[in-house]
Amino acid sequence: MENRTKNLRASLPPWLKRFLLWLLPLSFLTISFFFPLSKILALTFNVNTLTTDNLQLAFRVLAFTFYQATLSTFLTLLLGLPSAYLLARYDFHGKAFLRALTAVPFMLPTVVVASSFSAIFGARGLFSLLFPFLPESSIFHPSPFTLILLAHVFYNTTIIIRVVGNALSSLDPKIEQAARSLGADSFRLWWNILLPVLRPSILAASLLVFLFDFTSFGVILLLGESRFSTLEVEIYLRVLKLPNLSLAALLSVIQLFCTLIFSILYARFASRSTIQVSPRSSKSNIRKPKTLREKIFVATFIFLLSSFFLLPLSALPFRSLFRLEADRGQRGEVQYGFTTDYYTELFVNRRGSVFYVPPVQAALNSLGYAAATVALSLLFGFPAALALAKPTRLEKILDPLIMLPLGSSAVMLGLGFIISFGVWLASPLLVPFAHTLVALPFVIRTLQPALASIPQRLRQAASTLGASPFEVWKNIDLPILRRATIAAGTFAFTISLGEFGATLLISRPEHPTIPVAIERFLSQPGGLNYGQAMAMATILMALTIGSILLIEKFRLPNSGEF
């Protein structure tokens, strides 16, 4: 009898195997993505929604979103291009560290980045409170809008460094030498030679940066103090603060449409930027700075980059350990200086605090949600990755489809959940499903190359040695995939920990996550609330950096980028 069932499994027709593999992931996507998307579309294309007022507001918000994203991208290029050149061309001490340092923010949750910038430049940040004598308009007191732009630069410089830097390091240095010997100065070299040659990769990198700036939410909400309305922020406001779900739906459709266009453009530029002029090993391109000008350039940018990236990252833990302002309602002498109160307070359930539970509960919630997200995204991701590892015509169609949630913003996913599953909003179950939706593309993209790298012959060899399909999976696939699975799981874990947009919309006040708690602490007056935000952000940063290190350790060295 047992043999019969085994035989049946082994002799399933291929189409049925494919069907079974896709059953779970596609059902999940249909229910949690395509169904809400259809609801949003239905709500949008409706006479009551498409009014002049709504469209005017949408246009105004869209225009501002474009404006801030363009400005952010331009500033990112300004810092990113010379940095890319520095890292691609020059050899100096601490280069690996500097490269890693610039890459860290990209992987940090938005609330952590926002908190970091707040901790150093914000109205309650180190500069303001430690040096109150500094003039109001100096660079130590940037306006909220400047702060947003800076945070975007902080986030995305690594994209320019990576994409343009790769193109640069595979470019023949003789091109530069030839231009120099023909009398080109630095400006001419860049303007007439390097920029035109690097244009495809610069365009691709810029579009990617633009895409991230365009969909930025946490940074703008937290640093902009709700004064700056981008599409994302406006959707959030229209869901929670000034409820108008149909307007929110309209905005999110515009948002999705824009990101899709940018993604398509990016894919086109990216494919073009990989065709390189006489690619060569990058080793021979790297040199030590020799002339005085080179030395000045290298020293300036090392200083600029390391301070720009180290200051916010170190200000956050620092600020979480120092009392610099009075707590809310606190009278009399305030003890300024070192304190661990902000951490110990996390375990106390205070009346008058923003929660009904001790704040540490938010951390426990986050960990629980993250664990559930890991389980769910592996459950849905494994079969999908398995099917994608041996693509047929079906998978060529499904592949972009399952990546689609990447293109839609987190706030939109949250909106979709609210519209579609309003009845279940009271249940904490929705949150891990939303997080899984965000994490799934990353999980699949991590597992897929590892699965594809297992030769079919290994499974066949095991099978002829007497291993049943289950034993093949247990003894061959699983051990070989262990590393990739750990990496994928950690990805899901990290994404869930840091997820802000969707969670803010669908989480219940009594079940906050760390990012939601940080947002609420930041929006409250008083030194204690602010300090606790810093403390939680520091914890989140530590957790995330730990996870990143784990992913880097276990990821296949040559697995694809996203």
Next chain:
Amino acid sequence: MLEVRNIFKAYEGKPILKDISFSVGAGETVCLLGASGSGKSTLLRIIAGLESPDSGLVLFSGLDLSNTAPHLRDFGLVFQDYALFPHLNVYDNVAFGLKMRRVDQDQISQRVVNALELVNLSGFDGRQVTDLSGGEQQRVALARALAPRPRLLMFDEPLGALDRALREDLLNELRSILHQTNIPAIYVTHDQEEAFTVADRVLILHNAGIVRAGAPAEVWAMPESAFVAQFLGLGNVIEGEVSGQQKDNEWTVQSSVGVFDVRCAHKHQMGDKVHLLARPLSAGNDHAAKSSEGESSRNVLHGVVSDVIFQQERFKVILENGLYVYLNEAPGVGEKISVPIKVECLA
């Protein structure tokens, strides 16, 4: 033991295997010999159960295996690229099949040691398979297939990835292992030398079918078709036309390189197209004639020398018409020669 009955298999409408039937007896080694793409690997995978035929049966000891999953067939398979499990060491690779069969631990270690001894890898137990050379990896693969004592062993181009010297060594070892263990085996290769070394019986696959089957010496002596003669590199295949009958089964064949009297197994009509095989070693050296005999004389190969290659005891003489013979004395390039030669009739 193993019987393959009327197997058909097509990929995207293109037939790969057409009506393949053969059997492998107890302790027998059968070699499937064919050019790449001749469907021999597919046939092996069908026997292993890794693919299913469009129609036809695979039987073992008279039992139909159509509904037996690969892991329940108890057939060992050795792959060309070894397919060793990269995450397991040598010991665990070899022990894999035994573990799957739930053999108890003591016996496993005993049998792993024996299997490694058989392939001359004693003491390699703890090594990582990724650290081994190609030849060593193939030995591990062989030990892995042998350890569970399968009822049939299959080899899919097992030596294809190895260099020549190593290949010969391993081939001889393999031959003696197969004799020692007495396990029936199917050996797939495109290399005729390999096939003739290990096989008790050779099956030559061409155009999705078996074109010749028999013991190596038998196939060598009687290729029976132009394709087999050419594929085995037996010598010059000459196309001609029957122009007369000498005796009951002896015919005169006219060709562009000479007129030949040949004994044929089949009846022919005047004007029939036939293929003849002229083995280069059968060239008559005594007469290594320098174009003296007339063009009209029979059983003589005519041609202009285009190249002469020294090969130790003799010279390989290549003619401009593409034919070649072995001669003891070297003619000059460009010289017109006529060489008496014995020809055989191919179908």
